[in-house]
Amino acid sequence: GAVVSQHPSWVICKSGTSVKIECRSLDFQATTMFWYRQFPKQSLMLMATSNEGSKATYEQGVEKDKFLINHASLTLSTLTVTSAHPEDSSFYICSALNRLAEGRVEYFGPGTRLTVL
Amino acid sequence: QKEVEQNSGPLSVPEGAIASLNCTYSDRGSQSFFWYRQYSGKSPELIMSIYSNGDKEDGRFTAQLNKASQYVSLLIRDSQPSDSATYLCAVFNDYKLSFGAGTTVTVRA
Numbered sequence: 160g161a162v163v164s165q166h167p168s169w170v171i172c173k174s175g176t177s178v179k180i181e182c183r184s185l186d187f188q189a190t191t192m193f194w195y196r197q198f199p200k201q202s203l204m205l206m207a208t209s210n211e212g213s214k215a216t217y218e219q220g221v222e223k224d225k226f227l228i229n230h231a232s233l234t235l236s237t238l239t240v241t242s243a244h245p246e247d248s249s250f251y252i253c254s255a256l257n258r259l260a261e262g263r264v265e266y267f268g269p270g271t272r273l274t275v276l
Numbered sequence: 277q278k279e280v281e282q283n284s285g286p287l288s289v290p291e292g293a294i295a296s297l298n299c300t301y302s303d304r305g306s307q308s309f310f311w312y313r314q315y316s317g318k319s320p321e322l323i324m325s326i327y328s329n330g331d332k333e334d335g336r337f338t339a340q341l342n343k344a345s346q347y348v349s350l351l352i353r354d355s356q357p358s359d360s361a362t363y364l365c366a367v368f369n370d371y372k373l374s375f376g377a378g379t380t381v382t383v384r385a
Contacts, residue, residue, distance in 0.1 A: 264308075
């Protein structure tokens with residue numbers, strides 16, 4: 160299957176700082192990427208849809224000024240958690256959409272575990 | 277009504293047996309269907325994708341799709357302890373994936 164990478168895989172930061180997470184599609188171009196958050200024992204929650212060259216589309220209840228998304232190229236999207244607080248501690252997972260001949264397929268990155276102290 | 281529903285778990289099967297997972301969805305216009313496997317603490321990994329009615333086999337995995345019944349299933353043959361994970365049914369609606377709550381499978385050695 161296609162490969163999507165994320166960096167860093169884990170990060171610990173102090174409350175009030177900003178954290179940037181990178182998501183890359185390594186072997187295909189992705190005009191659309193997605194950012195999810197997953198809390199322990201819960202399902203994935205879609206935060207936003209990232210489209211190359213345009214503004215991200217945020218799901219209801221997700222603060223766009225707190226979670227900044229940039230999709231500057233066909234292989235890279237970044238999520239910046241600004242002024243992070245302990246309640247932002249979570250598992251952040253990106254995915255990239257690949258359009259194959261038979262249909263669309265979404266591949267997930269390995270995730271970034273954020274801990275805010 | 278939830279968009280995607282999976283049979284409640286957890287599901288425990290002996291090694292070598294068949295594990296059967298079921299999923300129903302509400303949007304009749306859905307066109308793309310997926311099964312993802314998620315190990316504890318890891319991100320989802322694509323197991324199967326299916327787009328047309330019928331069966332699709334890949335190794336020990338078989339996905340079945342019945343659009344008229346709005347039903348998707350996954351069979352895992354010759355289950356191995358390494359198959360122990362949470363399996364997520366996902367349906368592509370509009371612009372995003374809708375996930376079921378997941379079924380946790382435990383394969384007993």
